[in-house]
Amino acid sequence: MRSIAHSFKDNAKAALADPQLRRALDNIKTGFITKRAAAAARLPEFEALRDAARDIKNHTLDHLDLYLERYAENVQAGGGHVHWCATAEDARAAVLEICRRAGAKTVTKGKSMISEEIALNDYLEANGITPVETDLGEYIIQLRHEPPSHIIAPAVHLTKDAIEADFRKAHPQFPKDRPLSEPRHLVDEARQVLRSRFLAADVGITGANFLIAETGSSVIVTNEGNGDLTQVIPKVHIVVASLEKVIPNLYDLSTILRVLARSATGQEFTTYTTVSSGPKRPEDPDGPEEYHVILLDNGRSRMLGGEFREVLRCIRCGACMNHCPVYHAIGGHAYGWVYPGPIGAVLTPGLLGVEEAGALPNASTFCGRCESVCPMRIPLPKLMRHWREREFERHLTPAPVRYGLAAWAFLARRPALYHWLLGLEMRVLGALGRRKGRFAWLPFAGGWTRHRDFPAPQGRTFQSLWAERKTGGAP
Amino acid sequence: MSGRDAILGAVRRSLKRAAGDAAALAAVEARLDTRERGPVPARAQIDAKARVDLFQAMAEEHSATLTRVAVAQDVPGAVATYLKKHNLPQRLRAAPDPEIDALPWDTQSLLTVERGRAEASDETSLTGAFAGIAETGTLMLLSGEAAPTTLNFLPDTHIVMIKASQVVGPYEDAWDLVRAKHGPGELPRTVNFITGPSRTADIEQTIQLGAHGPRRLHIVLVEDGPGEESEDGTGDGA
Amino acid sequence: MPQDSPLESAYAPARVGLFVTCLVDAMRPSVGFAAVKLLEDAGCAVEVPRAQTCCGQPAYNSGDRADSQALARQTIEAFEGFDYVVAPSGSCAAMIREHYPALLAEDPAWSARAQHVAARTYELTSFLTDVRGVSALAARFEGTVTYHDGCSGLRELGVREQPRQLLASVRGLTLNEMRDSDVCCGFGGTFCVKFSDISNTMVSDKIDGIAKSGARTLLAGDLGCLLNMAGKLKRTGVPVEARHVAEVLAEMTDDPAIGEAAKD
Numbered sequence: 001m002r003s004i005a006h007s008f009k010d011n012a013k014a015a016l017a018d019p020q021l022r023r024a025l026d027n028i029k030t031g032f033i034t035k036r037a038a039a040a041a042r043l044p045e046f047e048a049l050r051d052a053a054r055d056i057k058n059h060t061l062d063h064l065d066l067y068l069e070r071y072a073e074n075v076q077a078g079g080g081h082v083h084w085c086a087t088a089e090d091a092r093a094a095v096l097e098i099c100r101r102a103g104a105k106t107v108t109k110g111k112s113m114i115s116e117e118i119a120l121n122d123y124l125e126a127n128g129i130t131p132v133e134t135d136l137g138e139y140i141i142q143l144r145h146e147p148p149s150h151i152i153a154p155a156v157h158l159t160k161d162a163i164e165a166d167f168r169k170a171h172p173q174f175p176k177d178r179p180l181s182e183p184r185h186l187v188d189e190a191r192q193v194l195r196s197r198f199l200a201a202d203v204g205i206t207g208a209n210f211l212i213a214e215t216g217s218s219v220i221v222t223n224e225g226n227g228d229l230t231q232v233i234p235k236v237h238i239v240v241a242s243l244e245k246v247i248p249n250l251y252d253l254s255t256i257l258r259v260l261a262r263s264a265t266g267q268e269f270t271t272y273t274t275v276s277s278g279p280k281r282p283e284d285p286d287g288p289e290e291y292h293v294i295l296l297d298n299g300r301s302r303m304l305g306g307e308f309r310e311v312l313r314c315i316r317c318g319a320c321m322n323h324c325p326v327y328h329a330i331g332g333h334a335y336g337w338v339y340p341g342p343i344g345a346v347l348t349p350g351l352l353g354v355e356e357a358g359a360l361p362n363a364s365t366f367c368g369r370c371e372s373v374c375p376m377r378i379p380l381p382k383l384m385r386h387w388r389e390r391e392f393e394r395h396l397t398p399a400p401v402r403y404g405l406a407a408w409a410f411l412a413r414r415p416a417l418y419h420w421l422l423g424l425e426m427r428v429l430g431a432l433g434r435r436k437g438r439f440a441w442l443p444f445a446g447g448w449t450r451h452r453d454f455p456a457p458q459g460r461t462f463q464s465l466w467a468e469r470k471t472g473g474a475p
Numbered sequence: 476m477s478g479r480d481a482i483l484g485a486v487r488r489s490l491k492r493a494a495g496d497a498a499a500l501a502a503v504e505a506r507l508d509t510r511e512r513g514p515v516p517a518r519a520q521i522d523a524k525a526r527v528d529l530f531q532a533m534a535e536e537h538s539a540t541l542t543r544v545a546v547a548q549d550v551p552g553a554v555a556t557y558l559k560k561h562n563l564p565q566r567l568r569a570a571p572d573p574e575i576d577a578l579p580w581d582t583q584s585l586l587t588v589e590r591g592r593a594e595a596s597d598e599t600s601l602t603g604a605f606a607g608i609a610e611t612g613t614l615m616l617l618s619g620e621a622a623p624t625t626l627n628f629l630p631d632t633h634i635v636m637i638k639a640s641q642v643v644g645p646y647e648d649a650w651d652l653v654r655a656k657h658g659p660g661e662l663p664r665t666v667n668f669i670t671g672p673s674r675t676a677d678i679e680q681t682i683q684l685g686a687h688g689p690r691r692l693h694i695v696l697v698e699d700g701p702g703e704e705s706e707d708g709t710g711d712g713a
Numbered sequence: 714m715p716q717d718s719p720l721e722s723a724y725a726p727a728r729v730g731l732f733v734t735c736l737v738d739a740m741r742p743s744v745g746f747a748a749v750k751l752l753e754d755a756g757c758a759v760e761v762p763r764a765q766t767c768c769g770q771p772a773y774n775s776g777d778r779a780d781s782q783a784l785a786r787q788t789i790e791a792f793e794g795f796d797y798v799v800a801p802s803g804s805c806a807a808m809i810r811e812h813y814p815a816l817l818a819e820d821p822a823w824s825a826r827a828q829h830v831a832a833r834t835y836e837l838t839s840f841l842t843d844v845r846g847v848s849a850l851a852a853r854f855e856g857t858v859t860y861h862d863g864c865s866g867l868r869e870l871g872v873r874e875q876p877r878q879l880l881a882s883v884r885g886l887t888l889n890e891m892r893d894s895d896v897c898c899g900f901g902g903t904f905c906v907k908f909s910d911i912s913n914t915m916v917s918d919k920i921d922g923i924a925k926s927g928a929r930t931l932l933a934g935d936l937g938c939l940l941n942m943a944g945k946l947k948r949t950g951v952p953v954e955a956r957h958v959a960e961v962l963a964e965m966t967d968d969p970a971i972g973e974a975a976k977d
């Protein structure tokens with residue numbers, strides 16, 4: 001998808017002014033958070049599992065080349081094909097070629113963030129192939145021609161009324177007066193519509209939550225079962241996955257799965273976890289005849305080499321955005337590209353460049369709630385700060401900020417001058433603000449006083465009063 | 476240069492390592508071979524009887540239903556009763572599994588049983604399972620000649636029969652059984668972990684069952700005497 | 714020098730350097746004096762090095778490493794002679810304790826000095842309870858309060874029970890927890906100015922929780938958060954006054970609350 005991350009501030013403003021969005025966002029503020037906390041509290045080993053999960057990924061990333069080689073060998077040994085793709089363009093072309101060879105008209109799709117990252121749907125459509133998203137949330141946003149606003153709950157920005165309106169428009173085959181106001185009705189209708197799509201699809205495309213080097217397998221985790229219907233019915237199954245999805249073995253998978261669902265939705269375990277290792281075997285009564293893996297780099301190998309390596313541990317659970325107060329305020333679309341929330345604030349500049357997405361890592365208070373829940377213990381605030389450092393080094397920080405900072409730092413590095421000047425300034429401000437105790441407006445403080453009053457200082461600095469106390473004056 | 480070599484080259488440049496680094500390779504080999512487990516929840520390391528109870532409790536917590544029967548011969552009756560109770564047609568698509576074939580279906584004269592992969596029109600399927608995992612009430616199903624994967628997803632109702640002796644504690648134990656059956660590093664085409672029926676929370680975070688997969692998951696558990704495996708009743712978890 | 718285990722030295726006299734914080738210094742010196750009283754009551758000899766200004770967070774969080782490193786060195790130099798460094802702020806204490814060592818890790822001349830100071834630096838309430846073993850205070854405060862957990866103190870330093878434990882000992886005081894006391898108030902230093910609309914939504918949420926707690930006084934351990942929340946309380950006319958927790962713990966609440974008019 002095309003990025004609008006550069007206009008983050010405007011996107012955020014629009015989001016803040018959208019009452020429908022505010023209502024929808026209220027749903028995630030409590031649900032995900034209390035459920036995750038309860039699931040974590042119920043498993044005494046949870047924190048130890050987080051450490052273990054982090055260590056697994058660190059080890060894998062340290063040996064990524066070797067694990068990728070082993071993984072690919074094992075896929076091939078099982079009769080599958082691996083397509084190594086350096087860029088989004090390579091990946092799109094590889095998918096199209098497979099679809100063409102299969103004579104595909106429609107493809108069903110399981111939810112895949114990588115597919116969003118490479119903008120696969122638009123590309124297939126432009127080439128005469130109809131992609132059908134089958135995850136309910138993805139299906140809804142596909143109807144609306146919108147990108148997902150959350151990595152595990154793509155339609156979280158919508159209320160059921162909005163979805164009802166979309167379904168009435170998109171499904172004219174059903175009676176006009178049918179009941180459709182409850183989630184149950186909407187789910188049943190989508191199930192009915194998509195059932196025929198599953199059966200008619202020529203190719204099924206899924207993402208992968210993990211790739212297993214030991215066995216050459218891809219793993220998907222879903223609650224709906226749509227990913228399974230996507231991959232078991234058509235004659236061709238394509239997996240799109242990025243390099244960092246690989247982990248060593250099935251025990252490692254077990255460890256990470258224990259933290260994934262709990263962190264994501266607060267479930268003990270996701271309904272369906274499916275480990276796929278290639279095409280249909282001669283004795284199998286069903287399954288795809290071809291199994292392809294699009295193994296995508298698209299910037300990962302570069303990130304592996306620098307200070308952002310840790311972000312490659314991400315398992316896309318969404319906990320960081322579920323707990324992010326900035327995400328709660330503006331939702332996912334404001335982030336302007338595929339990955340919203342804290343993970344997006346770190347990943348997007350890495351994939352699209354800090355010129356495009358520099359605002360994202362700035363739009364954080366560093367409150368640290370994301371890091372405190374990240375199952376993979378990714379230090380998201382630290383990584384956001386690294387992006388700010390990159391920006392600053394490259395003089396991308398806005399000029400008023402730079403100059404203000406420089407003037408402030410000049411003073412702060414000269415304590416005597418600093419104390420003298422601050423003493424003067426606070427006397428003035430203190431005297432001016434004494435009667436009301438606050439300012440509704442102050443020069444150069446518009447960003448503050450637009451929304452809140454500025455409390456007046458007490459009038460003297462601590463340092464000046466302390467000096468008096470030391471010399472015998474009363475504080 | 477192929478895409479593969481270009482990508483692996485870029486990865487190695489970032490790792491500041493040449494291809495064929497012996498120490499790195501040894502670390503990877505050791506890791507792939509390791510039988511060392513990560514932290515395994517204490518809740519899953521329990522004796523055989525407790526495992527079956529936990530399996531049931533967790534499966535039910537995830538909206539599956541479960542009936543226990545004393546012997547495999549009772550399965551057809553339990554299935555017929557379940558169908559009746561839910562007003563479902565007395566018709567099944569069963570996995571072409573010798574164990575299912577061997578059950579006394581003729582005791583249920585109203586019940587029609589067809590074998591094979593799922594068709595779109597099938598309302599109810601019956602399959603076996605490879606293992607039950609007590610930790611989270613999860614079923615593990617392996618694809619194969621006797622186990623078409625479509626049966627697990629297409630029908631509205633999925634009935635699974637499993638023996639108490641197949642219930643293990645943690646996921647790792649289930650993987651060990653797969654390894655014992657298929658050999659190290661080898662898997663059947665598909666391994667399905669199933670925990671309760673299909674669900675979605677994509678509309679306003681309210682949980683709805685039966686999104687695309689089965690609306691109902693029913694487990695018929697044959698109590699084939701988990702105590703058999705160990706006289707003192709501590710099972711093989713000890 | 715302090716003992717290896719902080720608690721062993723609980724009742725031994727200690728020389729404490731007070732890191733006032735630039736906000737307390739400029740805006741609300743009474744918090745500094747409250748901190749001094751609490752520390753002295755806990756048997757500490759308190760000094761306030763004049764060579765301190767700001768811990769450097771504004772520069773650090775803006776990606777300006779050079780200036781942050783310069784300020785880190787300045788602060789380390791000013792404080793390395795003390796047994797302990799105490800700040801009436803979770804975020805400044807976290808800056809010194811958690812971030813200085815990282816910031817100067819590659820500087821051979823300063824890395825060890827940064828670690829030395831970091832290991833001795835505490836947020837005020839955590840120092841009183843965890844290091845000095847204070848579990849009760851003689852203070853009195855008539856009223857219902859609610860407590861906001863500043864993010865850095867909470868998540869970087871683990872300050873959560875300490876202020877509550879001390880508040881529980883204050884006679885006449887009732888603590889009504891607000892919902893989501895651990896959620897950011899939207900201050901975030903320059904964030905609240907750079908992204909003032911987002912910050913406004915966050916602080917509005919916060920104010921709503923505060924109002925619904927039923928408390929008449931909002932307490933917190935960070936003046937930055939307090940200025941933000943007090944400014945919003947005032948702007949929206951919510952009748953809750955805001956104070957730094959040290960003022961209540963030291964029973965020094967004669968000064969007008971944050972943003973209140975002076976009593977003439």
Ligand code: SF4
Pocket residue numbers: 313314315316317318319320321342343370373374375376377378
């Ligand atoms: S960064 Fe952590 S919390 Fe966020 S999606 Fe990735 S793994 Fe989950």
